[in-house]
Amino acid sequence: MAGILIVAHAPLATALRECIAHIYGGLPARIGVIDVMPDCDPPEVIAFAYAEIERLREDNGALVLTDVFGATPANIATRLATLPDVRVLAGVNLPMLVRAVCYRATPLDTLVDKALAGATKGIHTIAPGTPVPVAAKVDPVECLPVQPPGAAPV
Template sequence: MTVGVLIITHGNIGSSLLDTTNDMLGSCPLQLKILRVTRASHPDALRQQTKEMINCLNTGQGVLILTDMYGSTPSNIACYAADEQQVRVVTGLNLPMLIRVLNYPFLSLTKLAEKAISGGREGVYTCLTTNEGTE
């Protein structure tokens, strides 16, 4: 058994990131679902969908929820669900974070959340051009 992953994002962000990750890795080694949040989404319906998805994804090892932006509707819905046992929420979803998570499918929920955070942080750089730094 492995940790389940629930991605809750605005619009198609989650689907686009997962499609790109699947292209890069060839497959998705974890059980994963995506909840798409739009302007028309109703918070109560989102909370209910989130609970249902968590119940479907949790095979005993817990569920890692990844959201795109802290303080927004997706993260608020995720934080509501975090009251459940065996649920961890990590915000700031980016491609390096998702790839890192999917590269460690057999980690515990706590360790997988740590990998998500490290992948997200370590994937952010300032790229210098050849002209910068020479003045």
């Protein structure tokens, strides 16, 4: 199962991890966070990020999710993209992270595709009268969404 590292402006990385713990009723293994502080020392954070990737990486690699492309957290995460079996995605949102957690047992390139799809499919305009879909429940053992009857697959 791929490890996941979230590198974002503080406190976003920790907040996203806490959302995953809430959704799954506990924190799945091998999910790390780095909250980048405004006064951080980038070389120090980069060294810590390398250590975190080594701790989190599994047989199928690791996925690094960061927030704003071009900002300090993304620039730190970009350094990790040079490592074998590590992929980096910018623009993290909760649907992207949920999808990444659900599909982290897949090959790394498939995981990247699923995470990107989750990010974009999770964005909707909600107008008055928009029907509210029934939320999918998540099976924490399989880490795959369990769809309510009649719901479209994730």
